[in-house]
Amino acid sequence: MKKTYKLSIPYLGKVAVVTVVSFSCAISAYQLSHNSSIFSPRSKALELKNNQVIFSNQDQQTNTHQEPDESQYLKENQQSLDKISQTNLNNSPYLFKNQGRVDPTKIYGQIGLGVNGNNTIGVNPNGTGDGNVTVVIPGQEIPINNTGTGISNEVVDKNTNHDNKTPIVDPDPIARLPDMSNDLIYGDASTFTNDGILQKEGASYTIQFLSTEFLSKESVDQLYEGCVITPWKLLCNTVVIIAENEEGKLPKLYRIEDYNDNFKIGSYPQYATEDFTVKFYFRMNASSPWQEYEVTFKVEYQTRISLQDYNQQETGYFYLKKEETEDLRKYYNLIVPTYQTQTQIFMGWKNEDGSDIDSQTAYIAHKKGRISLIPLEMKDLPEGYEVQLQSEYVFAEDLYTIYNYAFTGYSGDEFADIHVPEEVNSIEMNDAGWQDFYGDFYIPASIESAHFGWSGLQLYGKYIVDENNTKYSSNEDGLLMNKDQTIVYQTPIADAIYIPKGVTAIKGIVSWFVSDVYFDGPCMVDQSSFKNIQTDTIIHVPDEYYLDYFKKSYRRFVTNLINENGESYDYTVNNNLVFLNDERELVSTMDSAAGTIVIPETVEKIDDYAFSGNDKITCIIFTHGDVELGHQIFKDSHVEEVNFLTKDIPVIYSDTFSQADSLKAINVSINYYELYDDKWKNEIDQASFALLSETDSSFQTKNGFEYLEMYYRDRSHATILLNAPTNLIQFDENSIPGVTITEIGQHAFSECKNLKHVKLSKHINQIDSYAFYGCEALESIFSENTDSITIQENALEITDSWLFDLRYMAFNAKKAIFENDYLPSVTRQMYIPFDGEGYNGGNTYSGAYFIDESYGGEILYGYARGTDQNGNTVTVEDEFYLINATTDVQGDVATKEGTFEICTSAFEDVPITSIQFNMTDDMYWIDDYAFYGTNLTGELVLPDGLGPIGQVAFYGSNISKVIFPKNYGNDTDYPARLWTNTFGGDESLSEIVFQNATPIELFYNEFTEYTFGDMASEDFHITLSGAAKGLEQKYIDAWKYRFIACEDNDPSVNEEKLNQSVKKIAGLLGYTLPETSTQPDNNQEIVPDVEKAPEDNQQEVNDEEDQNDQQDENKQEALENEVDENDN
Secondary structure, eight states: OOOOOOOSSOOOTTHHHHHHHHHHHHHHHHHHHHSOTTTOTTSHHHHTTTOBEEEEOOOEEOOTTOOGGGHHHHHHHHHHHHTSOGGGGGGOTTBOOOTTSOOHHHHSOBOOOOGGGOOEESSOTTOOSSSOEEEOOTTOEEEOOOSSOOBOHHHHHHHTOOOOOSEEEEOSOOOOOOOOTTOTTTTTOEEOOTTOOOOOTTOEEEEEEEOGGGSOGGGSOOOBTTOBOOHHHHHTTOEEEEEEEOTTSOOEEEEEOSOBTTEEEOOEESBOSSOEEEEEEEOSSTTSOBEEEEEEEOOOBSEEEEEEOTTSOEEEEEEEOTTOEEOGGGGGGGTSOTTSOBSEEOOOEEETTSOOOSOSSSEEOSSSEEEEEEEOOOEEOOTTEEEEEEEEEEESSSEEEEEEEEEEEEOSOTTSOEEOOTTOOEEEOTTOTTOEEOSOEEEOTTOOEEEOOTTOOEESSOEEEOTTOSSEEEOTTOOEEETTSOEEEEOOOOSEEEEOTTOOEEOSOOOTTOOEEEEOSSOOSOGGGGGGSOTTSEEEOOGGGHHHHHHHHTTTOSSSEEOTTSOOOOOEEETTEEEETTTTEEEEEOTTOOEEEEEOTTOOEEOTTTTTTOSSEEEEEESOOOOEEOTTTTTTOOOOEEEEOSSSOOBOOTTTTTTOTTOOEEEEETTTHHHHHHHHTTTSOHHHHTTEEEEOOEEEEETTEEEEEEEOTTOOEEEEEEEOOTTOOEEOTTSSTTOOOOEEOTTTTTTOTTOOEEEEOTTOOEEOTTTTTTOTTOOEEEEOOOSEEEEOTTTTOOOSSSOOOOOEEEOOOSEEEEGGGOOOTTGGGEEEETTOBSOOSOEEEESOEEEEOTTSSOEEEEEEEEEOTTSOEEEEEEEEEEEEEOTTOOEEEEOOTTEEEEOTTTTTTOOEEEEEOOBOSSOEEEOTTTTTTOOOEEEEEOOTTEEEEOTTTTTTSEEEEEEOOSSBOSOTTSOOEEETTSSOSSSOOOEEEEOOSSOOEEEOBTTBOOOSOTTOOTTOEEEEOGGGTTOHHHHHHHHTTGGGTOOTTOTTSOHHHHHHHHHHHHHHHTOOOOOBSSOOOTTOOOOBSSSOOOHHHHHHHHHHHHHHHHHHHHHHHHHHHHHHHHHO
16 A cells, blocks of 8 residues: 555646647647747747848750640749859859858869750769669668678769859758657657768667658748759658667667768759659668668648838748648738837738738638738827737637737827728737726727627727628617627627617626616526626516516616516516515516425415426425416426415416426325316316326425425436424434425525534435525534436525535545536535546545544544555545534644544644644644634644744744654655744744754745744744754754745855854854854854954965965966857
8 A cells, every 4th residue: 555645735636638639739839939940930940031042053964854835834944043143153142151061162062054945954864773772661661781892983973963053042041850859759869970880780770761741841941843953952852761670679770860971962953943863872770771762752832921011021931832822911020029018010911012811710822933022011009009919729620820910009189089090900908997988989890809808998989890891890878799790799888778679698797887787578688697787787678578678687776677667566586486466476586496395374365477487397296275376487498397285275277287298297295186086177187187197295394494296207206305493403313203304495594694513424316406495503514425426507505605604515425417517606515425426516535535523523534545566546544534523612622543644624623622643653634724823722732753843833822832753754755844833923932942863954935034934923933852952053954044934055144144144043042153154054164253353264265265266267268269269
């Protein structure tokens, strides 16, 4: 069994899942934007801007594949090269600055225009002719033959002999080797150097050519039709890997990153006009035979588009295939910084000749070869208009980022109309809530999203939306709405706002300056819409839909809801039922009403259609019969059964149960069935009468409790607690003698304002909605059920406020059902089994919980968790977490033998006076706030095995003396440790005793110097006894930096300040410091402080300092020489 789990961070159920998914998307987007040099203006290739590579003009061989119709764009390409004067080549800023590589005019071979359009560079394009050529299949590993003669040096020299002649210019920036650093297989490959590889005995070797199809598009400077071909470009369009294979070992990989004495290139075409082949020559080292490899290069792209900035320098580029399009908004950030306020708008790019392109969002090239696009002129905005370039993710076949403009602010004339620029795609005025705007706000067709901050725009004019906008619209009253006008996003400030018929939601805040809001037609808006209307606003609604508006706006607008005549209805809500006339008339149900509903005895009438439309209530129970049931009261509801458990027969109509498609049974208590049968057989329709049946269910009372003995249609049985007496303080299975409760009904304890403890027996398998709602004094709920439990929506809510007295709610059931994915607001106080299923929220501390009732109240424990030999989490039966205690625990308390951890806030504000620690002797924890605000007095003795003690763990108690153990815990990852505020808050603490030779670790923060508790008594001191006795200097050295809130040996610490810390600790220890000039570090020798050192000693010190200074000067001079050599 491995070590018991420490509970440092509680688990909060499902909350973390969404976070993980959202973070994965963010990482992918980040990698996409940063791994792509095409998208990044800071990439290595783009740093060269328009630097050009100079190559040699050479003799050509005939290429029979040259097509005549390619000549036009070849000539155009040559014309672009000719723009750089041959006479000024040596002074051109575009010349490739070698950057430490071999001179390209010597390595890249013969280049030039051949006679009659011939397009081949080099000698002997047909290879050696001896049959030794290996045709490469991309990605396939090819064995390297290191025996035999291979190809002769003479042949290789002839085929790779590229004599220098008249140079010409490649207009493209120097290509980049594909970055393989993050590749799981090839990322660690070593560089294949000019010395080659010395062959190992018993090893075999392979060579592998990876083509661009194996590489990410963004990592390769692609070949495109008409581009100048150079050996370096070809090397950058493949990855060549050498593998050294030894039996029983992972292959050692080498990557060819340049041409050298052992890797050369043969002939190649001058321009890329179609797919072509090139021969490469490779040998392991100078003693190995040459091998010849034929590699096919595919020319997949038709065009390379160069994006120019305003200095006529290339700032970005991309490639296009035939008929392929590109969104130029991907590259706007190369011209304009993002998320910075601008008063101009970048309009995109145009053709090099100044003509407009077809589209910025779907650019298509109309010719082959190299195309340059130049930026359009910036557009100036009107005075006071502010925009920002902002990023936006596009989820298409590939996730990518585009950049659009957002209208972010206006600082002009507050009485002028605002016309959002047409070039803007969004409105992000999130900080404009403090400004007043008195003109109209015009929104163009280009706007796709609009946000005005949580408080909305303080607009006294109207929102006016272009009719061609596909996302938004406005009406004659100036409301900003969605296109089909079902959602109101923003409302202007006016005396009254009119919400049109058909609106289903109000998303934006309605200003508190608006005094009246008028709704037209049926209530279609959702409940959250009313939260956006100020509570003192008068809500006007049609009288025929008044009840619907009341239910949707309940808890926010009760008195301010009026009909056309200015009248209000006196509706009230209780247990999710809507009443009139002091709950004598039941008129409807709230949407949240669910499960089993018991009709209150105050009800004298149930209105027509009262339960109509409710889809959550399944069972209705009548415990009294003096009630009138209206017409079709269950129409279109999901009520499945109605139970009459009273002798008094309700008044009904012939259609009372009609149109209730889900109704399957009308149950009558077996004792009264004949009475109902005789009276109703002629009063209700035959279909409803056929549902009449007997039931053994009954309504009961005992000891002030009301409960139902329910037998359902499937003959399952439940004993449902309906109401508890109002003076109840504690509830458990003995509260109703002889009755086994299996279900806690809705609002069962709602009137129990003094209820403090609830212990649910193992038989209780369901808790209904709002069962404990209103129990303001409730501190504990404990469930003994270890099987399965159902939690209805809102079942565990205590109050509407976050302020409640609940200290814990513990469940032991291995399976839970939280209806409608209900997440309790008390999830921080909820403890569930770590191996439980179906819970929503809660702390997974233990596999099982129990309570100790020995000290006047309840102390909640959990069995500790450990790990078995297979790594599985298991329950440790002899070690425990002390999780929490109720405030009626008092006096002298002892922890359970084997307690491993006293959890956060376990005894916070609990009036215990002493604590006996019966802890695990090898390691235990005391967490933050564990004994905060208790009445602990006198002496506190901490047993062996102590680990960390948390923040304010004993703060605010009345402890006068603390005795630390002789032996600390055995977990070196979590040594014994104190916070500066572990103790304090009163003046009672006078002594702390340490007995361990190892000074306890002091935890601090950078803002607070360490103390052993504020407000300690004036005579507070620290005593070292046992193994710690006489080790005052050791303790001082361990603590001196902590007392000034610094790390050990912090070089920035002022010496005087460190000396003050030393003196302070020494004073607490009652220790007389040796007289020193400087308090030494742990291993420094003490130098006397009071008496001045003799002159000869002082001279030795000075000589040593001079010698150190000379050594430093020598080191600095050597470092400068090394830098100069590197520069050279």
